[in-house]
Amino acid sequence: xQNLKCVTHNLHKMLCTWDVSSRGRHGQxxxxxxxxxxxxxxxxxxEETRVExxxxxxxxxxxVKSPGTAxxxxxxxxxxxxxxxxxxxxxxxxxxxxxxTSTLNLKWSDNGLDFPYGLDALWQIQILRxxxxxxxxxxxxxxxxxxxxxxxxxxxxSDMPLECTSHYVKIRCYINATQFVGPKDWSDWSPAExxxxxxxxxxxxxxxxxxxxxxxxxxxxxxxxxEEDQRITNMTYGSKSYTMMQLSSRSHAIRVLNASASNSSGxxxxxxxxxxxxxxxxxxxxxxDIPQNLSCETSNFLIIKCTWKPGRPSGxxxxxxxxYSLFERISSKNVSCEVNEINRDRVCGFPVLPDQKTYDFIxxxxxxxxxxxxxxxxxxxxxxxxxxPEKLTVTGNNSTSIQLRWFINGxxxxxxxxxxxxxxxxxxxxxxxxxxxxxGKFSSYTAQLNELHPNTKYQFRVRCxxxxxxxxxxxWSRGVDQTTSEAPPS
Amino acid sequence: xxxxxxxxTAVRRRDLCSRGIRLAGKMRADVIDLLDTYVEQQGLDASAxxxxxxxxxxxxxxxxxxxxxxxxxxxxxxxxxAFRALLAQMLEEQREQLGEADAGLGRALAAxxxxxxxxxxxxxxxxxxxxxxxxxxxxxxxPPLPRLSLFEQKLRGLGVLRELAQWAVRSARDxxxxxxxx
Numbered sequence: 001x002q003n004l005k006c007v008t009h010n011l012h013k014m015l016c017t018w019d020v021s022s023r024g025r026h027g028q029x030x031x032x033x034x035x036x037x038x039x040x041x042x043x044x045x046x047e048e049t050r051v052e053x054x055x056x057x058x059x060x061x062x063x064v065k066s067p068g069t070a071x072x073x074x075x076x077x078x079x080x081x082x083x084x085x086x087x088x089x090x091x092x093x094x095x096x097x098x099x100x101t102s103t104l105n106l107k108w109s110d111n112g113l114d115f116p117y118g119l120d121a122l123w124q125i126q127i128l129r130x131x132x133x134x135x136x137x138x139x140x141x142x143x144x145x146x147x148x149x150x151x152x153x154x155x156x157x158s159d160m161p162l163e164c165t166s167h168y169v170k171i172r173c174y175i176n177a178t179q180f181v182g183p184k185d186w187s188d189w190s191p192a193e194x195x196x197x198x199x200x201x202x203x204x205x206x207x208x209x210x211x212x213x214x215x216x217x218x219x220x221x222x223x224x225x226x227e228e229d230q231r232i233t234n235m236t237y238g239s240k241s242y243t244m245m246q247l248s249s250r251s252h253a254i255r256v257l258n259a260s261a262s263n264s265s266g267x268x269x270x271x272x273x274x275x276x277x278x279x280x281x282x283x284x285x286x287x288x289d290i291p292q293n294l295s296c297e298t299s300n301f302l303i304i305k306c307t308w309k310p311g312r313p314s315g316x317x318x319x320x321x322x323x324y325s326l327f328e329r330i331s332s333k334n335v336s337c338e339v340n341e342i343n344r345d346r347v348c349g350f351p352v353l354p355d356q357k358t359y360d361f362i363x364x365x366x367x368x369x370x371x372x373x374x375x376x377x378x379x380x381x382x383x384x385x386x387x388x389p390e391k392l393t394v395t396g397n398n399s400t401s402i403q404l405r406w407f408i409n410g411x412x413x414x415x416x417x418x419x420x421x422x423x424x425x426x427x428x429x430x431x432x433x434x435x436x437x438x439x440g441k442f443s444s445y446t447a448q449l450n451e452l453h454p455n456t457k458y459q460f461r462v463r464c465x466x467x468x469x470x471x472x473x474x475x476w477s478r479g480v481d482q483t484t485s486e487a488p489p490s
Numbered sequence: 491x492x493x494x495x496x497x498x499t500a501v502r503r504r505d506l507c508s509r510g511i512r513l514a515g516k517m518r519a520d521v522i523d524l525l526d527t528y529v530e531q532q533g534l535d536a537s538a539x540x541x542x543x544x545x546x547x548x549x550x551x552x553x554x555x556x557x558x559x560x561x562x563x564x565x566x567x568x569x570x571x572a573f574r575a576l577l578a579q580m581l582e583e584q585r586e587q588l589g590e591a592d593a594g595l596g597r598a599l600a601a602x603x604x605x606x607x608x609x610x611x612x613x614x615x616x617x618x619x620x621x622x623x624x625x626x627x628x629x630x631x632x633p634p635l636p637r638l639s640l641f642e643q644k645l646r647g648l649g650v651l652r653e654l655a656q657w658a659v660r661s662a663r664d665x666x667x668x669x670x671x672x
Contacts, residue, residue: 317588
């Protein structure tokens, strides 16, 4: 026996192999080993030229006697430094595709149970593609072994739809066993796991990605999967023809760089074949901007009206348009807002809740490309913006005073109301008179104006707001004219 | 035609036919305009060849001369009922895909749908004149349309509008034929 070599896969047991001359190949070999002086020698017979024995702390003495009476015993002293450590080939537990996002999810076991706690492990993951299994990328993933078998998970997003052609994944590992002094090496590559492309399916055809949404500026790969006997003449993106790459005998692709915004019906990706055409539509738009100037107020203590500035239009419409929802943290109530992408007025109504003054709003804005939020904490009693007073009428009149009455639509019972009366007299002298009063529930309010001039034509109008924590005046009511009566003869 | 036409029936038929011919002419002009808008708005190639679209009756007919008046009316009615359903589907898809954007195309589509519905009603009036029962709508409408990809929807829309333009021409010819004294 010669060229004795030992390899361990788990730092506990090692596999030793040796060469024998052709003469010594048949019959049983006597094999003995001792790890150190204290432990008894272990012997056994084997038909093969390989044995599995423990990995020594420092060294191990091995005696091998080949078959045949004339052969001598050959002794070897194997030091740990002579033993190579090659981890077991990793086993892929699952490879799961997510077609809408072109993402592969890989799961495998780290076989940590075999190793002491805390060793660093490196995993090399190789992605291959096309019929020729060309390498797309090789990624190194780091983990720490915990003396337990842990399932590791890793995601990879392809730069082209998974339907376009088959994707293959292999994995190998390297364990940095710092205590082990022998040479350490990568494990073998695992067998390749495959996610078959549509170009391997009988009858599989189409343009991919199908009817997708991407951000402006994206680089996108589109592919056309067709029957084997069909010849592809060209592929266009919008009105422009692109150079095609062949992925397989049934799949060709084009690469669109820095995609610009599409029109409302999307950009057509058309694959022209000898006897027909196939296509897809891609919608290229923007993620929503963070809503600016979020502001909320109430005009009637029934509905809170929030408004904001939307920022750049997303360029997405219909079922892809930007959606808005208003979430109120204290009550956990959520309201979705109906917003017209064209006339761009941004308003959302939220009900005033019983016994709740403070509202912690989050305006959530999302579309298929992205999502943004704005928040606002507001005491709604400090955001009262009433509707213009209605039914302003004169209810009492003499030579120097007039009584006015008006109605405000809303439920203001919890606050004081401040109203401002504009008094314009015939010779265009304008005066403003403020008056505050307890708020009412859908009620009318009155005011007495004194020190007027007799026999004088006056024009009145009124506007109101909250008395405490002024926020905004209502618009002016409609005006009302009234002439004071003549002064009584003195 | 009915073997012995009373003078009033003949006058009534000629009146309905001439109004139908005018309606078909207007419909054709509007469909042609709509086609241009549709092709541009959907980013399609005006010269794109579109195969036979499922559910779209073909205007081309063999031995056109040999058809009876009732056959003409019945074939027309089946076609315009089918177009009514297809245009309604297109309008629904338009709203789904574009929402408020390009309301112009939506309005044009709705206008043509209105004309197609009016023309179908017109054909029913003519059939009543032939003292022919009007075929019920159940069962003979186009089969439920398969869920198509967006590009296939665009192509189908193109096919529907092209074929509708052809039918408008054929309908005018059919009505002229119908209005000839037998």
